[in-house]
Amino acid sequence: MTTGWTREQIAARTAQDIPNGSYVNLGIGIPELVAKFVPEGREFIYHTENGLLGMGLPPSEDERDLDLMNAGKKYVTAVPGAAYFHHADSFSMIRGGHLDVCVLGTMQVAANGDIANWSTGVPGAIPAVGGAMDLVQGVKQIFVVTQHTTKTGEPKLVERCSYPLTGAGVVSRVYTNLAVIDITPDGFQLVDLAPGVSFDEVKNKTGTSVLPPADNG
C-alpha cells in the first residue's frame, strides 16, 4: 500500500512555502523538482553556486552551451534577466545571507536542526563537501526534503545525527513523503500530514519524539 506523497508531491508541497520573488538554491535530487511546481502567480529566481542567478530549464540539444552548467554539472539555460559572476561573488550571495531559501536533500536531520548530508564518515571513503557547508550556514531558510526513512526503513529524522554534520542547528523545516515537520526550540513539530498518513505513523517512523501541530486557534 502506498501512502503519503510522491517525490513530485513533496517538491510541490515545498514550493507552496516559498514566497513570491524568493532567491532560491535547489540541491540535487528531489529539491530540483521544486522548480516544476512553482505556484500560480509566483516567481522564484534560481541561484547556482557556480556563478549564475536566473538559472532556467535544461536546454534542448540545439541550445546547449557546454560552458553553461549548474552546480550538479548538468547543462542548463539562463532566463531573461540572468547574471553571471565569479565564485567569490556567488558565495557572497550565499554566505552574506542574500539567498532566501535553500532546499536540500539529506542523509539525516536532527530535532535540533542539525543536518548531515555530505559524508557517511566511513573510513577510506573520499570526502566531498562542495558548497553544502556554505549553503547551510548562509541561506536564510534551510528546507530539507527527504524520504522519511532510508530504504531499509531506518529513520532519517533523528534525535542527534550519527553521520558527520554539514551544519549545526541550521534547518528550519523538513518535507518528507509522510509529513511536513518544523524544527522548533522543543524539537520536531508536525505541520502537515500527507494524505492517508496518520500522526502515529509519522511518530513511529521518526527516530525521536514529534510534537503535535501548534494550536493556531
Added chain:
Amino acid sequence: MTTGWTREQIAARTAQDIPNGSYVNLGIGIPELVAKFVPEGREFIYHTENGLLGMGLPPSEDERDLDLMNAGKKYVTAVPGAAYFHHADSFSMIRGGHLDVCVLGTMQVAANGDIANWSTGVPGAIPAVGGAMDLVQGVKQIFVVTQHTTKTGEPKLVERCSYPLTGAGVVSRVYTNLAVIDITPDGFQLVDLAPGVSFDEVKNKTGTSVLPPADNG
C-alpha cells in the same frame, strides 16, 4: 641662484626608474607630472583608486564625461585597453601587491622609510586619509617625490617623522629637487645629485645623516 631640479625634472628623473610595463599609481602634485616623462620605448599603465586601470590624459571639453574622474577628482580619460571596476577590486590591486610603483608627495620622510603625508596632527584639523595608508602598505615600491625642504627651509628628510605616520618603513627611494636618495637598512644613501648641487648641500639640508653613494665598482 637656482640649483637642482625643477618639479618637471624631478618627475622626469623619477620616471627613469620605472620599468617598462609597470602598473603605476601617481599621487597628486609633482607625482602627476611623471606621466609626462615616460622614457622612449616604455609604457606605464596608470591605476586610479576610484576604479580605473588605464587612465589617460585630461579630456578636452568635448570628450569630458562627468563620471570619469581620477582619485583627485579631476576629469580624465581612459586609454584603449582600460578597465573599470569597483572599489574592492581596485584596492585588491593595491593591497594585494599587484601595483608595481606608487609615486607620492610627502610632508616628511624618514631615514627608516617611514612616511608622513596625511596629517599635521594639529588638534582641531579635520583628518583626511583617503587611500594613502592602503597605497604605502600595498604597492611593491613606494617612491616619494618632494622638495628637499619646506618653504621655510626645514628639512623634509628627517631622522624620524614628527607628523603622524602614513606608514612605517615603506618608502624605497626619495626624489627631491636636490638629489635622489635611497632608503637603506643604514638610512638615507645618496644615489644621484641634481646638476649644480653638492653632496654637502644635500647633507646640510637633510635632517639626519646621508651616506655617500654605494660603491658599485
Added chain:
Amino acid sequence: MINKVCPSVTQAVADIPDGATVMVGGFGASGSPIELIHALIDQGAKNLTVINNNTGNGEVGLAALIGNAQVSKMICSFPRSSQSRLFPEFYKQGKIELDLVPQGTLAERIRAAGAGIPAFYTPTTVGTVLAQGKEQREFDGRTYVMEHWLKADYALIKCEAADPLGNLIYNKTARNFSPLMCMAAKTTIVQAGRLVERGGIDPEHVVTPGIFVNRVVEVSEPVHEDTLIAEGRCYP
C-alpha cells in the same frame, strides 16, 4: 513576475527612519545619487549615520543633507575637499561625529558585510595612529590589523541602467563603492538613468546582480553634483 520598480524617489526613501545607517554611493561627485539624497532631505529623517567616501561638496546632495542637520555621524576616508564647506563647519561646531577609515579598508569592510565576513586582517594602518586600539596580529612575519564588517540599513545608489529585477550597470568611474554598498545594506534603493526591460542587460555585463537590490526608480536625466555646484545651486 518580480518587479522592483518604484514610481518615485519620494516613495523609494519614504520608510528611512530617524537613526538609520545609510550608505551613499559615489566618489566625490561621480556616482552620487543626488535625486535620492534630495528626496531624503525632503523626507527629513534625522540622526543618520552616513557612509560615503567623502562628505559632499557645495550645498547640494550629501553636503546639503549634512547642512540640513540630518546627519549625526559620517564614516568616510576623506572628509575634506576643495568645495566641501558644510561638513567642516558642522564638525568644528561639534555637531557631527567623524569616523575616519582608510579608503581600501572602507571598501573591504563594506564588501565583508555583503559577503558574510565579520572580520578580516589588513596591513593598512599598521604603525599609525589609526591602528591604535585595534587588535593586531602577525601572519607569516608581517603585522596586520583586524577590521570588522560595516553594514547599513539602507544604501542609496545611482546607476546607468537597471532592469525590473534590479540588475545594474554603471557608467565608468561612477561605479566605485556602489556595487559593494548594494551588497551591504538591508534595503538597497537605486536610481537608474535608464530602466530597461528584463533581459535588456547582457547577463555577462551585469555588475550588480538583482539579488542585492530592493527598489529601483528611474531618474532619466539625473543632475550631476559638479553641474549644480558650477551653477551655484543650493538644496533645498
Added chain:
Amino acid sequence: MINKVCPSVTQAVADIPDGATVMVGGFGASGSPIELIHALIDQGAKNLTVINNNTGNGEVGLAALIGNAQVSKMICSFPRSSQSRLFPEFYKQGKIELDLVPQGTLAERIRAAGAGIPAFYTPTTVGTVLAQGKEQREFDGRTYVMEHWLKADYALIKCEAADPLGNLIYNKTARNFSPLMCMAAKTTIVQAGRLVERGGIDPEHVVTPGIFVNRVVEVSEPVHEDTLIAEGRCYP
C-alpha cells in the same frame, strides 16, 4: 607597448618547476583550460600541488595530469564526480594527498590571497569536523572559523577573449573560480579563445583586468572536456 602574448601553450608553461603550486580554473568541465593542462603534462613537472574545485574527469585534462603522477596534493571542495576515476584510484593507493575545503571558503581564500588579506572569519564549517583544529571566535554572538589566504605560484586559466594587455572576458558559467585565481597566483597563464586588439574589450565589460595576467596564448578552437570524454579520449 605592453604585449603579454605568448606564441604557444608549450612556451607558456615551460618554466613551471617541480613542486609548484598551480591553480587550475574551471568548475568540472566548464572553464577547464585543457590545452594548458595538456601542455603541462608534456612538460612533465612533478610533485605539484593543484588547486581546483574538482579532480578532473575521464582521462583528459586535470584527471590526466593526476594520472600522469604529476600531482602530489589536491586542494578542492569536491573530489568525487560521476566520471572521476583517476583521482580516487591514486587517493586510495596513498599516492595523492587531499585537502578538502568547502567551495565558498575555497573561493574566498583564493580571493583573499589576491586582495592581500592573510585571514578572515566565516561561519562555514562551524560545528563540523572540518572546523577541527581551526581557530574559532565569536562576533556579535555567533561563532566563526578563521581561514587563511590561499596563494599559488601559477594559475592556468581559460577565457573567451583576451587583449594583449591581459584583459579578459569569460563565457557564461565558465567564469567560476578563474577571475579569483588570476588574482592569487604569482604568474597567471591564460588560454584565450580569441585574441582581440587592444581596446577590443569594452572597459565596462572587462572581468579580469590585465594587471592580474602575465601570459596570454590564443587557443582558438579549444577542446572541451565533456566532448573529449564523450569521444573516449585519453591524454597523452
